[in-house]
Amino acid sequence: MGNIQSISYFLPELMVIATVVVALIADLVYSDRNSYKVGYLVIAGLVVASFTLWLSLPEETTPIFLNTIVVDPFSRIFKFVFLLATFIVVLMSMNSDELKGVRTGEYYTLMAAMVLGMSLMASSVDLIMVYLSIEIVSIISFILAGYLRAQVRSNEAALKYVIYGAFSSGLMLYGLSLLYGLTGTTKLFQLSGSISSLGPGSNLTLTVSTILMLAGFGYKVAIVPFHFWTPDVYEGAPTPVTAYLSVAPKAAGFALLIRFFNTLFGTGQPLNSPVWQAMEGVPWQDILMVLAAVTMTVGNLVAIQQKNIKRLLAYSSIAHAGYILMGVPVLSQEGVYAIVFYIIVYLFMQLGAFSLAIVVSNRYGTEIIEEYSGIGWKSPYLGFFMAVFMFSLTGIPPTAGFIGKMYLFAALINGGSQFYWLAIIGVLNSVISLYYYMRVVKVMYFQGGREKDLYVPGGMSAAIVLAMAIPSIYFGVRWSFLADWVNSSLKFFIAGF
Template sequence: MMDTAIVSWTAFEPILPEMFLVCIALAIIGFDLFAGKQREQLIPWITVLGGLIVLGMVAGEKYGQAFDGMFITDGYASFFKVVCMIGVIMAALMSEHFRRSEALPLGEYNSLMVLSAVGMLIMASAGDLMVLYLGLELMALSVYCLVGLHHGDPKTGEAAMKYFLMGGFASAILLYGMSLVYGLTGTTNIAKIAQLSSSGQLLTNPALMAGLGMMIAAFCFKVAIAPFHFWTPDVYEGAPTPVTAFMSVGPKAAGFAVFGRVLVSGFPQFHDSWGTLLSVLALLTMAIGNITALSQVSIKRMLAYSAIAHAGYALLGVLCGTPEGLSSTMSYLLIYAFMNMGAFAILILMSSPDNHRETLDDFKGLAKTNPAAAFMMMIFMFSLTGIPPTAGFMGKFYLLKSALAAGYTMTVIGAVIFSSISAYFYLRVVRYMYMSDPEHEVAINFTPGISVVLGLSLLGVIGLGLFPGSMIAQAAGALLGQ
């Protein structure tokens, strides 16, 4: 009896980080209900502490499989889990500052964010289509609620409803695609699908290709790849700013984790087909994201279109279908987490109860009134553009190098052109801050949480730009199981 109990508990060891996060979410809900007036100040720090513990648990995970291969713990999953948890920790730190200027319920905000993180971690470790779908829906349902959490803004309700309806439609397409794949292969295990679909009959079966196409379309929706990106600008603009920042990092990283796992591990024999499709979608995404951002006067909406464009860049590594390509995507998503979170942190820093200050005019002369905030925003804009020696440049360099090595020359040329176009709207923010006179005084209060986020973001953007080798080595080692 003793041995049986030990074996049963050991079987749950691979999902300990996910189980711990569920406990953290429940603890936050209970603390919010029963604690005193100090709860609003402590709740974000509970999330941060829990996130740091999970990072330690992920770093110490033993690689292997659980539940008959349905759940995989390997370097690939661990790397994406780290990126997702960085997004959670930073979004929690930003929420305390945002609460001072907006009526954001911190208990619901943090608990929903932690529950969405559970879904993201499950997605990263999914070795089975059903586990993947379970994680995706847990993440999606939590994020739907997060988007609609700010009841005082009518845009928030509209954004949440639009995201929910379109997200539900994408989930239905994904489930239908999975059902086709299951019907033809007789399994939902990703590794077994790769073995079975390589046979002569299935290799040319149009129904299997249709199922794979539906799954790709649903994944494209989750990471805002054109032409499945239409929800992104309105949802990003309408959601509370910390939620927008979190959505642009955590769910996007989890979506790309699934992209790589399913396509590269489950359907490698179809690489010629899905690689060509993704190269076209990547070019379309970069074109729409960068060109549409040129006309935006709202920085928050500009960053939404920027997120679309950067999804196109990250897709360059996936379409290669090689370890080098996947490691470049993994590295880029880590870099993107730091530079994008930093930019959104500046937006939150500028906000006040009566003025969100999200337009270009609000940033006029910021270098004269708040030189520290202007300098940090300039660094983040440089990194998003891809200007050396920031991390954004190194991230794009490795992506382009991987795509070029895989033979996607025209796609690389297009990426360089569209990246050059992006310099206009990113550097326009810098021009407004440094070359315009301030129209009004902006009072900025560096609270502990927002200061930590900005410090970590600067460290990541500059450190990974000057010393990118360690990051690339970690990503490559994660793929090789080292």
């Protein structure tokens, strides 16, 4: 489809672009003291964008802008995830003490721009576009991580992030160029056709190319061994940014990963082919299975040793990336379904845990887990909801985290006997994660004593926590609505599940 006709399909993204422009101009007008008001503009813009996205109901895959990106239900559900995550993180940032006293106009503008980058990631079907969208998201992430210029930690985080990012981008570009060299096209749909006619002689090149590209994607979603930037960046960045980085770009990375691998290494047919089969000769399924197993195990084992709540959540987010990654190599409707379901659930529990960490840090001035002692008694509100998020992240019923995990394991079990070992490693990892998640609960409840007056966080902070906690519990008890929505978003993959 040509550029002009494409615009009508691009309305939500255009709204985001308009938001970025308006926010930039407004930031010039506002004084330092009022700069935070840009945040309200961004929120308004995100709401409008969500509304236009809600009105657009793509029935099938429509390629736009000269077939570089597509509009389909799959990218639509991810765009909702990005908009929601950004919306919450902007609100969280406005209530964080860390960002008080810094000019935050640019900060909110960059977040809005990041939504654009992530939306493109979720919908690109052209190698150039894949690379560009990843870079948009990465570069904005670098700036956000280093936003607290006065803090050494924050600067260190940004610099580390840039170096790792540049390195992995280079690797990915090389992988992409190998792919282009083999086939002479950058279009994903044409690529998958050409690959299947290449013959076994190219298998080695394809495998190398796959591994190199995985370095790029893996860096975005923080898969072991491309995860080394995560803990330092997560610890050094302002807490709302950490929360953001651990959810939204990760979701975008997985959207890209699913689309990329399922298109490229499917049977060489478009995504709506009735049965997907792994391509012969390229062991990308095995590679992904091993990566998933290693990722969650390393993430969990290292998380056990963490003393800082942000680092704990950072390593645990690596483990969660590992759980989600289990759904990719299954190459089935169930697998993709489980991934999307898990990402949505993960958004609520992870952002909830971070928003609580912000409230605790605002009130008690600490990020050290040992210093959380007695918070369950001093502030039952904080204690109860932290426990809910911890249980949900562990995956214990009746929380949404359990349902998400259950779907992932179900996809593996249904996928066939080659996936059983991964399912068993996955459930054992849940047990490991219980240990460190419960340490937070233990410190809050089993130690320390009650204070005279109980602390209840103020309006907006309490509302954000509540808004994250309600879905974390509700989707653990009744998730039909979410299940149906996710299901209908995958209609174009295979009818019915």
